[in-house]
Amino acid sequence: MSEWESIVVEGDRWVSPTEIGDWLAMTAERVRQLAVDGVFRRQEGTYPHRECVLRYLAWRAADRRDATQTAGDSRIRDLRADEIALRLERESGALIAEARAEALAIVDEFAGPLRSDMMSIPPRVTKDLALRQAMEREIEAAFGAASKRADAAGSPDLGRSTPPNRAARRAARHAGPR
Template sequence: MPRRPDPESTPTGVWALTCSTADLGAIFDMTARRVLQLEAEGVLRRNDHNQWPVARNFQAFLAHRLRQEADDQADSEEGRRLRNLKADEISLRVEERSRALVAEARAEALAIVDEVAGQLQPDLMAIPARVTTDLALRRRIEDEISIAFGAMSKRLASQAAGAPAGGADAPKPNRQQRRASRRGAR
C-alpha cells in the first residue's frame, strides 16, 4: 500500500493542487463565506492569501462532517432516551391518577352499598313475621338472614380495608410490556 505523503512537507502530485476560496466553496457545495467561517473555526486552512490546498482541506472537511454526524447521532439517541423517560413518567402519573380515581370510586360504591344494605336488613327481618306465625320457623329464617348479612358485612369490610379492586387476581401494571410496545412503534 503506498504511503500518503505528509501534507505539511513540500506537496507533490494531488497534494500540490490549490484553489481559490470560491472554487473550494464550489467543491464543497457551500459559499465562500462558509469556507471562511470554517477556516475561523479551525476546520480548513489556507497556504497563502486565497490559496487553499484541495486534498488537505478535503480530508479536514470530511473529518469535520464525520464528527458532526457522530455528534448528531449521539444527540438523537440522547433525545430518544429522554423521550422514553418522559413517556414512562407520564405513564406512571396516569397510573397513579387512575388508582386514585379507582379508590375514590370504590369508596363511593361502598357508601352506596352500605346505605342500601342498611335499609335492606330491617325490611328482610320483617318478612318472617309477615309470612309465618310459627315462632321456631320465624327464628330460623331470621337467623339465616342474620348469617347472610354477617357474611356480606365481612366482605364489605375487607373491600373497605383496601383489598385490591377486582380481587387478588387483578392484573398489575406491566411496565416492561408498555416499554416494549413503545419501542416496537418506532
C-alpha cells in the same frame, strides 16, 4: 485534536474560496466560515485544494458520529429518567395504591353480581316468608362482615373509584408539547 484537524497535504495547490466552494457545493462565504471555525487552513486568502476536500469529508463524518451519539445519549437519558421516576413512584407507595385500586375494582366487579345472585336464592328456595327473611338477613350479615374486613384492611371506598391508568400516564409524560 480531531482526526480532520491533523490532515495536511504537502505540495497541494492553493486555490480561491470560490473554487473550494465549487468542489464542495457551498458558497465562498461558507468556505471562509469553515476556515474561521478551524476546519480549513488558509494562507493569504487561498486554501489548499485537496487538503480542504479531505478535511471537509472527515469533519462531516465526525459531525455525523457526534449527532448519532447525541441521539443515543438522549435515549439513554430518557430511559434513566423513566427508571428514576419508577423508583420514586415505588418508594412513595403510588404503585402499591394503584395496584390496590385495580385489585379492588376486580373485587367490586365480582362482588356486585355475587350479592345479586346470593339475594336471589331465598325466593327460589322457599315460599315461607319468615324463612326467606331470615336467609336474607344472614346473607346481608355476611356481606356486612366482609365489608368491615375490607374497611379494616384500609379500604373505605372498597375500590369503587376507577383505577388510574399507568400506561396513559407514561404516554403523557413522553408525549411532550403538542
